[in-house]
Amino acid sequence: MPQPRFQRRKEQRPAEITQAALEAFAEHGYAATRVDDVAKRAGVSKGLLYLYFKTKEELFKAVIRSVVVPRIDALKTDIADTELSAEEFLRGPFLEFIKKLPDSPARIVVRLMIAEGPKHPDLTAYYCDKVISGGLAALRQLISRGVRQGEFRQSSLDEFPQLLVAPALLSIVWRTLFQKHYPLDTDKLLETHIELILRAIKVEQGDARGGAM
Amino acid sequence: MPQPRFQRRKEQRPAEITQAALEAFAEHGYAATRVDDVAKRAGVSKGLLYLYFKTKEELFKAVIRSVVVPRIDALKTDIADTELSAEEFLRGPFLEFIKKLPDSPARIVVRLMIAEGPKHPDLTAYYCDKVISGGLAALRQLISRGVRQGEFRQSSLDEFPQLLVAPALLSIVWRTLFQKHYPLDTDKLLETHIELILRAIKVEQGDARGGAM
DNA sequence: ATACTTACTGACCCAGCAGTCATTAAGATA
DNA sequence: TATCTTAATGACTGCTGGGTCAGTAAGTAT
Known part of the structure; x- marks a missing residue:
């Protein structure tokens, strides 16, 4: 049969x-x-x-949407619901989140968006609205909370939350292009980044914990 | 006639x-x-x-090379020849350099490399060798100099000089994709970034820890 | 069983484009 | 001026690949 x-x-x-x-x-x-x-x-x-x-282009858009939506929602609710202090959140869940990006489908989406985005304005607008605005707003909120609760000093970082994710973007790009020519420990890079940022924005205590990182 | x-x-x-x-x-x-x-x-x-x-692909490679070579050479000799302290160099020439990137042909090259790089391994290797290794080595050297001269404390930054340019990459990508949906003052973003990094790595006044570790 | 609906197939069509080459004419040579 | 070299042209070709549609068979209702 x-x-x-x-x-x-x-x-x-x-x-x-x-x-x-x-x-x-x-x-x-x-x-x-x-x-x-x-x-x-x-x-x-x-x-x-x-x-x-209907067309190859429609398929393309569907692919982007299928990857993008779940991830960003996860981060947003994480930030809204967490019990952690801002610093703890950055060192913990946030760091984990950006560490995962370079090996996730996000890598593919980023490459596709950079390559094809300019040819698909409506898709870019959608992405901008779903991913970028939402994600950045959540981060801004996290930083403001840190400032309000006296963990962080006032800085321009809450004007540019992009700075928190820039190294993640770099890690993604590195992985897609250079990893095999020029290996990079993206996990450690991202840890270092969080460490540096925190050192820059934390209110200084009398503690003078100036150890090497 | x-x-x-x-x-x-x-x-x-x-x-x-x-x-x-x-x-x-x-x-x-x-x-x-x-x-x-x-x-x-x-x-x-x-x-x-x-x-x-000979082919469209050859043309592509020629385009990348024509843009890439002069810029990176400029930065390298700048770093080697400067009289400025490391901090002054970061705040001055380096900041100027990365501020220019998002509006320069570099933006196009970055997009092209991300989109097409994986399909052209030899070009990627070339790019990696000329731009990435060279540029990063120069930055690493700058940071080491800062440490040696007691400006900067020992940190993991000289292991990851990529962190210095990550926001420039983000600015480039932002410009190509989101600028008109979601304007971003990339100059100010980059200034903020340098400011934060310096705050994180400068030896604190009164702190006499020098080069030795 | 039988009739019916529709998810699914795959051969086909043809526009668009990388790459070619026989021909033309700019400009050098003498 | 006549001759020669070669930079430059543009009509042509073969093929690739997006998109179509007439036909097929899986499942469903009766």
């Missing part, structure tokens, strides 16, 4: 296809990936793919 | 073509740019372009 040549699985198809597309885009980038290749990876015909996604 | 239909200008052509290509790539990215469009921008026929560059 032969296997049926295919199964009808209307529900799962879109997710399977975006997952396959993510992998293909990760390897070749958007422009150089053939729709046919995505379909093959998903174990599906090209025709079916076009049944779920 | 009509203008001659074209002029023979063997010397200038390559530079004109790479310049045109840079502009075209900046607008559409590498893959989506047609060679014909580059030729038109350069005021030249496609055939001529192929006389100077």
Whole structure:
């Protein structure tokens, strides 16, 4: 009794296809990936793919959205709900969060957004709104809390929360381009960064804990 | 009397073509740019372009090289030759240097490298060697000098000079993607960053810990 | 069973583009 | 001026790959 040549699985198809597309885009980038290749990876015909996604561009947007939404929501609720002090949060959950980025699908999304973003203004606006504004607002809130509670001195950091994540972006880019030519311990880099920032913004106590880092 | 239909200008052509290509790539990215469009921008026929560059990929590599080489050399000699103290150098020439990046062709090169780098290992190796290693070594040297002369305390920063330029990378990316949705004063961001880093690594006054560890 | 709906297939179409080459004319040489 | 070299042209080609659609068969209702 032969296997049926295919199964009808209307529900799962879109997710399977975006997952396959993510992998293909990760390897070749958007422009150089053939729709046919995505379909093959998903174990599906090209025709079916076009049944779920009107164009290659629509597929691209769906891929970005599928990765982006869950992650940023996690960080936002983390910051809102935590019991930790601002410093503890930065050293703990926040550091863990940015450490994971360079090996997560976020890496692929960042590369895709940088490469293709300018050609897709609506997608960029969406990304800006969902990821950037939301994420930065959450960080700003965290820093303000630190200032309010006397942990941190007043500084320009709450005007530029981007500075907290800049090294994460660098780590992501490094991983995609240089890691094998020029290895970099991104975990340690990110730890060092948090350490430096905290040293710069913490209110000085009389403690003069000036040890090397 | 009509203008001659074209002029023979063997010397200038390559530079004109790479310049045109840079502009075209900046607008559409590498893959989506047609060679014909580059030729038109350069005021030249496609055939001529192929006389100077064997393939589109060769043209791409030439573009990257044409932008990258002069800039990084400038920074390296600056650091080697300066009379300034390390702190003065960071606040002065270095800050100026990274402030210029987000509006310079470097922005385009960064985008192109992130998008296409993984597909061109030899180019990435070249870039890594010329730009990254060189630039980072120069920065490491600057920091070490600061430590040696008692300006800076020993820190992990000289292990990760990347942290000095991470916000510049972020500024570049921000400019290419979000600037019009979500304006950012990158100059001020970079100033803030230098300020924070210096506060973190400067030996505190009255603190006599020198170079020895 | 039988009829019916629709998820799914894959051969096909054709626009668009990298790369070629026979031809043209700018400018050097004498 | 006549001759030669080669920078420069642009029409042409072959192929790649996005997108289509007539047909097929999996599942469902009766």
